[in-house]
Amino acid sequence: MRILRSFSICTALAAVLSLSSAAPAAAADPPxxxxxxxxxxxxxxxxxxxxxxxxxxxxxxxxxxxxxxxxxxxxxxxxxxxxxxxxxxxxxxxxxxxDKAKFSKKTVHAAVGMGCTGCHNPHASNNGKLLVAPAPDLCFNCHDKADFSRKNVHAPVAGGMCLSCHDPHSSDDPGLLTKALYSVCFDCHDGVSKQPHAIAGFSQKGHPIGLPKKARKGKKERLTDVKDPNREGKLFSCASCHNPHSSDNVKLFRYPAKRAMDLCSNCHKY
Ligand code: HEC
Ligand code: HEC
Ligand code: HEC
Ligand code: HEC
Ligand code: HEC
Ligand code: HEC
Ligand code: HEC
Ligand code: HEC
Ligand code: HEC
Structure with missing residues (x-):
């Protein structure tokens, strides 16, 4: 429609211009x-x-x-x-x-609602993907850097790789993660489920973190909807014990702990 209309305006303008050579006053203020x-x-x-x-x-x-x-x-x-x-x-x-679908999954980054140009220059940029700044500085424009700068910084965070775990736009998984939380971790820590680890608890019945079916073969299916006892609205996960970004404690523990056994009493009362 628009193309057609401007085409006809074009024709009209051409007509005005050709007239103007004969009568310049008529074209003093052409459309x-x-x-x-x-x-x-x-x-x-x-x-x-x-x-x-x-x-x-x-x-x-x-x-x-x-x-x-x-x-x-x-x-x-x-x-x-x-x-x-x-x-x-x-x-x-x-x-x-x-495609709107990429920006409309279950959890939408609040930043998207604030406008795409909070992160992208609509015209041009010296950064890839038209970003106004590369990650992680981009993210620190809105998120407090202190949460990512405690004494022990998780290696991928130190490397500025926020996008190895997060989708900047939207996600079907909570926390804007690129996939289920435990899978994000297993990308780099596949040994955790194989070695003795606090997640197994005693007699492999311990901490339910939503492992995929093959990891629980032959075992009673673990609940994946157990709630984090200390953090309202969150499910129990690797992030219940570890801070995925940084921590003042060893092993990125979320709670003050000098060794593993100091951790337990933050959730279990004896
Ligand atoms: C919080 C910052 C942020 C906001 C807000 C944001 N983007 Fe992005 N966008 C990024 C980052 C970071 C990348 C680069 C992703 C990568 O390299 O994997 C990206 C990549 C893209 C790409 C390249 C293709 C892709 O998916 O990697 C497109 C297209 C895009 N964004 C469009 C949009 C649109 C449209 C909006 C608004 C609806 C928007 N973005 C809002 C940060 C943002
Ligand atoms: C992909 C869509 C898009 C295209 C194409 C586009 N603009 Fe924009 N332009 C925007 C948006 C969005 C803003 C508002 C940016 C903001 O408010 O953060 C804007 C803002 C501007 C501004 C205000 C100053 C500024 O930098 O914010 C000027 C001037 C401008 N555009 C000129 C142009 C010119 C000239 C062209 C062609 C060379 C062009 N635009 C092409 C989306 C676009
Ligand atoms: C004769 C010079 C000139 C030309 C040609 C020109 N602009 Fe502009 N434009 C300006 C100036 C000057 C401003 C005001 C800049 C400012 O406010 O910072 C402006 C402002 C704008 C803005 C921002 C408007 C706003 O509300 O802030 C947009 C968008 C824009 N121009 C788009 C265009 C587009 C699209 C074209 C081509 C169709 C164009 N301009 C051609 C000089 C020009
Ligand atoms: C008129 C069509 C059009 C509009 C409107 C448009 N884009 Fe794009 N955009 C494109 C095309 C075409 C590409 C290149 C192909 C692709 O990556 O999808 C692109 C690529 C991008 C990229 C990736 C750049 C790269 O280097 O990989 C980003 C980011 C992006 N657009 C953001 C935006 C944002 C933000 C807006 C709204 C302010 C917007 N686009 C509006 C057509 C458009
Ligand atoms: C323009 C501001 C802005 C930028 C830039 C921005 N964010 Fe956000 N982000 C927000 C706001 C607002 C919220 C919602 C309030 C909160 O959780 O702090 C949010 C929330 C989040 C959440 C939690 C989502 C949830 O549902 O639990 C994650 C994860 C996140 N941002 C990651 C990033 C990453 C990674 C970057 C850089 C690529 C980034 N943000 C850049 C504004 C921004
Ligand atoms: C190793 C994976 C990983 C990396 C790398 C990572 N995050 Fe996260 N992030 C997570 C996980 C997992 C959560 C959800 C934690 C939970 O359940 O509380 C999260 C949550 C968040 C939140 C929500 C608020 C909070 O702290 O829980 C924000 C904002 C956020 N990340 C921003 C970032 C930014 C910015 C970067 C880069 C500087 C980054 N993340 C790097 C895994 C990561
Ligand atoms: C992109 C790769 C990557 C991802 C994804 C990742 N990590 Fe890491 N993580 C590392 C590296 C590299 C180290 C440091 C080397 C090591 O100790 O294995 C590390 C170390 C750790 C440590 C030990 C820190 C210490 O001080 O000893 C913990 C705990 C940890 N990660 C938890 C997690 C959790 C939980 C997730 C998922 C939310 C996760 N990681 C996702 C790469 C990753
Ligand atoms: C119930 C609390 C708890 C949960 C849940 C938990 N961890 Fe741990 N994690 C620990 C403790 C305790 C240690 C220290 C073990 C040690 O020092 O022997 C540890 C150590 C680690 C280490 C460092 C290993 C090393 O050799 O230093 C990594 C990596 C790690 N955990 C990843 C994960 C991942 C990935 C998940 C989710 C699949 C997860 N953790 C869930 C408590 C937990
Ligand atoms: C962040 C909170 C948290 C921490 C820290 C924590 N746990 Fe747990 N623990 C849980 C939750 C939640 C369950 C699952 C309860 C359920 O299934 O309803 C659980 C279950 C268990 C179980 C299985 C109980 C049963 O009934 O089968 C054992 C054993 C256990 N934890 C031991 C430990 C030990 C040992 C530590 C310290 C290394 C520890 N936990 C640290 C939250 C925690």
């Missing part, structure tokens, strides 16, 4: 035509000499700024009430080309 105006004449700073340019920009500024009219005049006239003359509010603007 503007954004598609014909080189936005880069004044806005090159947004994209020029920046490493990664959003493919959408190559598709033309009006692919997101249909509300900007008479771009040859400053300030520009706007044909809608959305900030910056955008075609739609965020995040709907972005869903015009990006």
């Amino acid at each position: 503007s035509q954004p598609a014909e105006i080189d936005c880069n004449k004044c806005h090159a700073g947004l994209t020029v000499r920046i490493k990664v340019v959003h493919a959408a920009v190559q598709m033309g500024c009006p692919s997101c700024h249909t509300g900007i009219a008479e771009a040859n005049k400053v300030p520009h006239k706007k044909t809608n009430t959305i900030t910056r003359g955008l075609s739609a509010e965020q995040p709907d603007l972005c869903y015009g080309c990006h």
Whole structure:
């Protein structure tokens, strides 16, 4: 529709322009035509000499700024009430080309609701994926760095690899994890379920953390919905005993403990 309409305006403009050579006064204030105006004449700073340019920009500024009219005049006239003359509010603007499903799983990052541009530059960036800053600094714009900087820092956190465990947009698993919590851990610690470990408890009946079926073959199915006794709203998991980010205690223990047995009394009363 829009293409057709601007095509006819184009034709009208061409008609006005051809008339204008005969009668210049008539063309003193011709209707503007954004598609014909080189936005880069004044806005090159947004994209020029920046490493990664959003493919959408190559598709033309009006692919997101249909509300900007008479771009040859400053300030520009706007044909809608959305900030910056955008075609739609965020995040709907972005869903015009990006599959909404990826951003709408069970747990949606609150940051997505605050607008995609909290993390992405819509035009261009020197960081991969158009990020306004690379992880983990990106994350520390909103999350307190102190939680990730205690005495003992978990190796992947120290390496800034937040995305090895978290999806930045949304997830079907709690905590924006890329998959079930124990599977995230087993990616790097596959030995834990094989060696004696507090999760097995005594006679393998101990701590229910939702191991996959094959790990409990021949055993009574473990509950996966046991609640963390100390943290409201959380299920019992590896993270009930370990802080996945950093800790002032050995072995990333969540609670003050100098050795393993100091840990137990935080949940078990004797
Ligand atoms: C003649 C120079 C010039 C041209 C050509 C131009 N702009 Fe602008 N534009 C400006 C100036 C100056 C501003 C105001 C900058 C500011 O407020 O920081 C502006 C502001 C904007 C804004 C922000 C509006 C707001 O509400 O803050 C948008 C969006 C924009 N231009 C889009 C475009 C698009 C799209 C085109 C091409 C169709 C274009 N401009 C062409 C000079 C230009
Ligand atoms: C993918 C969609 C998209 C495209 C394509 C796009 N913009 Fe934008 N533009 C935005 C969004 C979103 C904002 C608002 C950013 C914010 O508020 O954080 C914006 C803001 C602006 C602003 C205000 C200043 C600023 O940096 O925030 C200007 C000027 C602007 N755009 C010009 C342009 C021009 C010129 C083009 C084509 C070269 C263009 N835009 C293409 C989405 C887009
Ligand atoms: C007019 C279509 C269009 C719109 C609207 C659009 N995008 Fe894109 N975007 C693309 C295309 C095409 C690509 C390149 C192919 C791909 O990665 O899907 C892309 C790629 C990206 C990438 C990956 C860049 C990279 O280097 O891998 C990010 C991040 C992105 N878009 C964010 C956004 C955000 C945020 C918005 C809303 C402000 C938005 N897009 C709106 C078309 C669009
Ligand atoms: C909390 C910050 C944050 C917010 C908010 C955010 N993103 Fe992203 N996005 C990222 C990060 C980080 C990556 C890079 C992921 C990677 O490298 O694995 C990314 C990657 C992408 C990509 C590249 C393809 C992919 O999935 O890796 C697209 C497209 C994209 N984001 C679009 C969007 C859109 C659209 C929105 C708003 C609905 C949005 N993002 C909101 C942080 C964010
Ligand atoms: C623009 C601000 C912003 C940025 C940037 C941001 N976040 Fe968030 N994030 C939030 C808010 C707000 C919440 C919800 C309140 C809270 O838990 O602190 C949240 C919550 C979370 C949660 C908990 C989700 C849940 O449901 O339990 C995780 C995990 C998370 N963010 C990871 C990240 C990672 C990883 C990055 C960097 C890639 C990042 N965030 C960048 C604002 C942000
Ligand atoms: C080794 C995997 C892993 C890495 C790496 C990781 N996280 Fe997490 N994160 C988790 C797990 C697991 C949870 C859920 C913990 C729970 O159940 O309380 C979580 C929870 C969170 C939360 C929710 C609040 C909280 O502290 O429980 C935020 C915010 C968060 N992570 C941000 C980040 C940021 C930012 C980074 C990078 C600096 C990062 N994470 C790196 C595994 C990880
Ligand atoms: C991306 C790989 C990776 C992931 C995912 C990962 N870890 Fe680690 N973790 C490491 C590395 C590397 C070390 C340090 C070397 C070692 O001791 O094995 C470590 C060490 C540990 C330690 C011992 C710390 C110490 O001080 O001795 C604990 C406890 C731990 N991780 C728990 C977890 C938990 C719980 C998860 C899931 C939430 C998890 N890890 C996910 C890589 C990972
Ligand atoms: C009930 C509390 C508890 C739970 C739940 C728990 N751990 Fe541990 N974890 C411990 C204790 C206690 C130690 C120290 C064992 C030792 O020093 O012999 C430990 C040590 C570790 C270590 C370090 C091993 C080493 O040799 O230093 C890793 C890695 C680890 N746990 C990962 C995990 C993962 C992954 C999960 C979830 C599948 C998990 N833990 C669940 C209590 C727990
Ligand atoms: C973060 C809290 C927490 C910590 C720390 C903890 N446990 Fe547990 N423990 C639990 C929960 C929850 C259960 C499961 C109760 C249920 O099934 O309802 C459990 C179950 C057990 C069981 C099995 C009880 C039964 O009825 O079969 C044993 C044995 C056990 N824990 C021993 C330990 C030992 C030893 C430690 C210290 C190394 C420890 N626990 C640390 C929370 C904890």
